[in-house]
Amino acid sequence: MTVRVDLNISLDGFATTTDQTPENPFGEDWSRLVHTYVSTRTFRERVLHDTSGTGTTGINDDYAQAYFAELGAEIMGAGMFGLHDHQDDPDWRGWWGKEPPFRVPVFVLTHTPRPTIEFDNGTTFTFIDAAPEEALATAIAAAGGRDVRVGGGPTTVKQFLRAGLVDQLHVAIVPILLGRGIRLWDDLRGLESGYTISSEAAESGVIHLTLRR
């Protein structure tokens, strides 16, 4: 059982973008940040339900496959689920449509829990008001021996990193400079001690960096 983080970050370290508008709820920067990832065959099949076989293969797709493999449960912050944008909508069920790609129990951290949401494909969203250690224990219990991922956003991920709860941190460093957003690396001086670091360059110029305990 591994507690994992997988994020896309820009070369200047931004893991979340801040140029969203009502007309463009994800924003231009986000599209550019995740372009390589969403172009993979695995993402297109698993998230977009595009079974045409288009999408890239190779190193980026290998990591996209690993993203979903062996996953037993996921933890995410309220913002990643969309609660900050939809706090007044009791029927909000997340960004991922009728078949969210997780297919496992997902625990959403929030100070204002709402009823659990269940999908036919095995995805459940359970809303809990818990500290990182407690949330992790809950997710581990639900994961049946498989991995737990702390999915995001960066503020949530940093809480788990600073608490020493993450066994494996994989970042896809996308070679673009955004100049704005929320940085992953702030206030994490010395994090690398205690991890073994490996890096791999993909065809697209994206760098996959992995810190493993």
Add this chain to the structure above:
Amino acid sequence: MTVRVDLNISLDGFATTTDQTPENPFGEDWSRLVHTYVSTRTFRERVLHDTSGTGTTGINDDYAQAYFAELGAEIMGAGMFGLHDHQDDPDWRGWWGKEPPFRVPVFVLTHTPRPTIEFDNGTTFTFIDAAPEEALATAIAAAGGRDVRVGGGPTTVKQFLRAGLVDQLHVAIVPILLGRGIRLWDDLRGLESGYTISSEAAESGVIHLTLRR
């Protein structure tokens, strides 16, 4: 003729460290940031004059060799030469001892020029009060058709990058999180457009990223 930049940066983007003290004039962070580079056979021979043949070979050393190859002139900021720390010392001749590794004309940007310093190995330090475009024209004229490097520090490099004067930017991304220092990437949103980007992972976990026009 290529106008080049070569820098070591931490995973969180710091290209210059700020933990220097009178007792430790380079600082602990700087030693960690440049550890891989100064361990290469090329650096040990060229900068430390260690001809024992120790030092690492492989990808990191390939980049160290490229660092010095084809160089015709160098431009650096006053801080990189040490003027900020030695402004009251008219006899200051830089950090590099009797045989500075440049072996070419070096132009030091300063608002308070001092007399040119010449070394037997072909290194000269000429102090000029000039805007980036003017300094570059001077360096190109001195380089005899070979490359001009903007050596650092990051504040100087950013001036040249923002002015669109750099043909090739190579950064060695060292997988450590410093959490303090001067960032290379601030205020460079969109820099990557106009460049082709390639990346290569070295044995040590260091990532060599190159932007070429």
